Amino acid sequence: MLSLGFKRHMDWVAAVTYLGVIILDGAIILLAVILNPLARKRREAAISESSNATAVATIDEDQIQTSFKAQKSLDEKHL
DSSP: OHHHHTSSSOOHHHHHHHHHHHHHHHHHHHHHHHHHHHHHHHHHHHHHHHHHHHHHHHHHHHHHHHHHHHHHHHHHHHO
16 A cells, blocks of 8 residues: 555555455454454353253253152052
8 A cells, every 4th residue: 555655646446445455354353353252152151051951951861760760669569
């Protein structure tokens, strides 16, 4: 961009192109700064939710097995 300013005749097409690239690169960097922490928080929430769901499923399976064993022992006593 600096080299365009030292020429006798300004190349406006090149200047606009360079300026557009600088603006779009800045927008990408700004969006990365804003959106990456949000995505990280969302991923961490999904992981913790997934681990909680797994823990609940494990507890439910244990309760089912305990209940099944208790029912089986009651049935054996009545026979």
